[in-house]
Amino acid sequence: MTTIGIIGSKGRMGQALQQAIADAGHDYAGGADQGDDVGALAAKADVLVDFSAPAALSHNLDAAIKAGIPIVIGTTGLENSHHTAIDAAAQTIAVLQTGNTSLGVTLLAHLVEEASSKLGDEWDIEIVEMHHRMKVDAPSGTALLLGEAAAEGRSIDLAINSERGRDGQTGAREQGAIGFASLRGGTAAGDHSVTFAGNEERITLTHNAENRMIFARGAVKAAEWLAGKGAGRYSMQDVLDLD
Structure with missing residues (x-):
């Protein structure tokens, strides 16, 4: 059983993730949205799942690093600077970033x-x-x-x-x-x-894709797989062992 925290919990994907976490039998640590304390959420979770916004990525990575826990990043619209920040964070914690969690x-x-x-x-x-x-x-x-x-x-x-x-x-x-x-x-x-x-x-x-629940289930699968992994940058292909 994995305790999963959601960044962007009030959005459409955040709500689908809550259902997918429950369906998979994992614990929901709670959510953090704009203006909330991501660090406090990270302190309660085994892994974070981020479906918020590119502008929040740096702050979310810092919270995961401080708590020493992995983070799954499903936020899209990322630019080169965001990928540079992810690469830097992956030196300290496990980070799985993907454009699609299906x-x-x-x-x-x-x-x-x-x-x-x-x-x-x-x-x-x-x-x-x-x-x-x-x-x-x-x-x-x-x-x-x-x-x-x-x-x-x-x-x-x-x-x-x-x-x-x-x-x-x-x-x-x-x-x-x-x-x-x-x-x-x-x-x-x-x-x-x-x-x-x-x-x-x-x-x-x-x-x-017929329903966004496919992305939520994939993200939960990724979070379950990433929990306990060592520092590094991972992908959904790692989850399916396709490399």
């Missing part, structure tokens, strides 16, 4: 990396994602996770090999680029497709 998406990313490594750059890679109208960042953290998997398979840098937001006279597609398209509308929990388009043939790998 076990299905984790397996999808593994398959994308494998396909990308086997197919040459004459196969164009396009990633399409759709989320509910209230989502504020694009491309989604999951789309970027899948893009990183594709780039890893080809041993290239995603940052300089991606195409986004095409509009107007964009010119021909760059060979080897990884394309992104973001759709927003309705109440979609999250749909992601990765298409490998070759000459006269296509392969499409797809994951459809």
Whole structure:
């Protein structure tokens, strides 16, 4: 049994996490939201799960370090500075950061990396994602996770090999680029497709999220796995032992 604290407990994911913690038979240490004392929550928990906001990440990492407990970070919209802070924290505590806590998406990313490594750059890679109208960042953290998997398979840098937001006279597609398209509308929990388009043939790998409980259950699985781990930076692929 693991005692889990939630940062961002009043949000949609925070509420789903509380249900997933109860369903899994773990203890809920309580939640911390904007203006609350994360340090006090960390003192009561075996592990923290953070689904709050990028601006709060540094403070949340500091609280986990001070308490000497692991932290699962599912917050999306992170920038390079946030990843630098995560790398620094991982020198002291166990940190699992991911753009998506779904076990299905984790397996999808593994398959994308494998396909990308086997197919040459004459196969164009396009990633399409759709989320509910209230989502504020694009491309989604999951789309970027899948893009990183594709780039890893080809041993290239995603940052300089991606195409986004095409509009107007964009010119021909760059060979080897990884394309992104973001759709927003309705109440979609999250749909992601990765298409490998070759000459006269296509392969499409797809994951459809029907309810955000899949992310909550995956996050609880990650927290359960991370509890007691030594310092280091981990991923959902570690949870499924895919590396």
